[in-house]
Amino acid sequence: MTSPAEEQTEISQRVPTGCPVIHLDASAPLEAGAHWAKANELREASPAFFNSHAQGYWMFTRYDEVREMYQHPEIFSSESITPWEPDPVYRFVPTQIDPPDHAKYRQLISRWFAPNAINRITPEAHEIGRRLVADLASKGACDFVTDFAMRLPTEIFLTIIGVPNSDADLFVPWVEEFFAGFGGDLEQQAAMGAALGGIRGYWEDVLADRRQDPAPREDDFVSLLVNSTVDDEPLGDALILDILTVLVLAGLDTTRGQLGYLFRHLAENPADRQRLIAEPELIPTAVEESLRMYTIIFGDGRKVAQDTDFHGCPLSKGDMVYGLVSGANRDPRIYENPDEFVVDRKANNHLGFAGGPHRCLGAHLARRVMQVAVEEWLKVIPDFTIASETPLMERGGGAMMTLLSLPLTWEVAS
Amino acid sequence: MKLTVDVNICRGHGRCYSLAEGLLTYDEDGYVTPRGQAIDVPADQVDDARNAADSCPEGAIDLLED
Ligand code: HEM
Ligand code: SF4
Numbered sequence: 001m002t003s004p005a006e007e008q009t010e011i012s013q014r015v016p017t018g019c020p021v022i023h024l025d026a027s028a029p030l031e032a033g034a035h036w037a038k039a040n041e042l043r044e045a046s047p048a049f050f051n052s053h054a055q056g057y058w059m060f061t062r063y064d065e066v067r068e069m070y071q072h073p074e075i076f077s078s079e080s081i082t083p084w085e086p087d088p089v090y091r092f093v094p095t096q097i098d099p100p101d102h103a104k105y106r107q108l109i110s111r112w113f114a115p116n117a118i119n120r121i122t123p124e125a126h127e128i129g130r131r132l133v134a135d136l137a138s139k140g141a142c143d144f145v146t147d148f149a150m151r152l153p154t155e156i157f158l159t160i161i162g163v164p165n166s167d168a169d170l171f172v173p174w175v176e177e178f179f180a181g182f183g184g185d186l187e188q189q190a191a192m193g194a195a196l197g198g199i200r201g202y203w204e205d206v207l208a209d210r211r212q213d214p215a216p217r218e219d220d221f222v223s224l225l226v227n228s229t230v231d232d233e234p235l236g237d238a239l240i241l242d243i244l245t246v247l248v249l250a251g252l253d254t255t256r257g258q259l260g261y262l263f264r265h266l267a268e269n270p271a272d273r274q275r276l277i278a279e280p281e282l283i284p285t286a287v288e289e290s291l292r293m294y295t296i297i298f299g300d301g302r303k304v305a306q307d308t309d310f311h312g313c314p315l316s317k318g319d320m321v322y323g324l325v326s327g328a329n330r331d332p333r334i335y336e337n338p339d340e341f342v343v344d345r346k347a348n349n350h351l352g353f354a355g356g357p358h359r360c361l362g363a364h365l366a367r368r369v370m371q372v373a374v375e376e377w378l379k380v381i382p383d384f385t386i387a388s389e390t391p392l393m394e395r396g397g398g399a400m401m402t403l404l405s406l407p408l409t410w411e412v413a414s
Numbered sequence: 415m416k417l418t419v420d421v422n423i424c425r426g427h428g429r430c431y432s433l434a435e436g437l438l439t440y441d442e443d444g445y446v447t448p449r450g451q452a453i454d455v456p457a458d459q460v461d462d463a464r465n466a467a468d469s470c471p472e473g474a475i476d477l478l479e480d
Contacts, residue, residue, distance in 0.1 A: 114442060
């Protein structure tokens with residue numbers, strides 16, 4: 001047990017001599033791929049660091065430690081998942097709820113995003129994919145991350161929720177505005193707030209509408225929430241709106257980011273493209289490989305819930321830790337040729353969707369969206385290249401990463 | 415070979431049942447079935463079983479070689 005006086009010790013004074021200290025603020029945009037290079041460098045230099053950025057936090061760079069962090073919520077709480085923000089004023093559900101309560105909320109939603117539910121909407125997902133590709137094909141060029149990669153997951157998501165997928169016209173700009181605000185400049189902050197207001201207002205209207213229904217609707221997620229209970233109590237409006245908003249913020253920009261990196265890879269690697277055209281049964285494996293190699297989660301945070309000695313670091317209750325997921329996913333202790341994209345890599349236990357109780361709830365949906373994208377795109381546009389004179393840039397690792405732009409061109413079939 | 419999924423560690427990533435379709439399936443919540451009991455792996459599915467075990471992000475799958 002530590003006495004209260006000891007608990008007050010500045011975190012920086014508890015760093016043991018063997019633990020290297022760095023100052024790393026990964027929030028600035030960099031040339032595409034730079035974040036993974038940094039993660040590789042850190043992982044091979046040391047399994048643990050103390051990062052003096054913000055109030056200071058511990059960093060773990062290798063696979064085993066990152067998985068351990070995810071699998072032990074009794075030590076690593078989700079009260080905050082942002083290492084430089086230990087006391088957030090918001091509390092997202094289910095993201096920031098710890099076990100045992102976490103399971104109650106998760107149960108409400110998880111079946112809606114389980115494989116059977118995804119299979120139900122897969123034919124529609126393919127239809128959406130075909131339509132979006134057809135709209136672009138005759139143009140011969142597009143910015144993949146803004147014109148396609150955001151639109152596809154949004155339309156498919158709205159379909160699974162049970163609202164019109166044409167409302168992607170509203171959601172795409174809201175989500176773009178919201179994530180543009182992550183840079184921190186004040187003008188964008190106002191736009192970010194307005195976008196969040198738009199998203200919440202949309203769900204308020206849907207919710208008010210479903211509350212009027214005399215009976216539950218089939219295949220309608222908001223109707224399901226209206227008719228669900230937690231601890232025998234019906235869900236209040238605030239909780240329902242929270243859940244819906246979290247799904248939008250967790251699900252659309254992430255899938256867009258992941259798709260961008262996968263399509264950059266396909267544009268630059270014609271052999272892999274050819275292979276997927278000849279053997280479409282490898283598309284799911286290629287999607288998993290892109291989640292491993294091109295991890296959009298630079299790192300993920302947790303708050304220490306009890307004093308623990310973790311791999312030589314004396315963690316105190318209240319400290320923040322940062323698991324370098326993109327370091328873990330290329331850890332040579334786990335993967336052969338970790339920096340190589342192996343289209344048919346079979347043994348792939350990547351942590352791109354996290355692990356433990358907070359394992360990405362939308363993982364099955366995200367995979368299906370990506371599979372649909374590759375399949376429908378390659379059928380119509382088998383050959384395409386990157387049309388950029390300057391290096392591609394990626395959003396900083398403070399939020400989920402994404403290419404800021406991916407200009408593609410292809411020959412239009414006459 | 416025998417394969418066992420640890421009920422307490424499995425988090426329903428679904429990697430295993432997509433790689434070993436002949437051996438494993440899933441329930442309404444996307445968790446693999448069967449869980450918590452040893453199942454016999456036929457000789458022609460031993461590779462699938464190994465891929466499934468090696469691809470589980472939780473390390474929930476144990477293989478027992480004959
Ligand atoms: C390729 C795309 C995606 C990636 C890489 C991704 C990644 C992640 C990660 C790493 C977490 C864990 C965060 C943490 O615990 O700190 C997470 C959680 C979550 N994701 Fe995803 N995600 C993706 C797509 C989606 C989609 C499409 C949805 C739903 C529409 C979704 C919904 C959620 C939710 C609700 C959580 C919180 C789960 C919980 O706390 O129990 N995600 N995701
Ligand atoms: S891959 Fe692992 S965690 Fe996922 S369903 Fe299979 S056993 Fe469970």
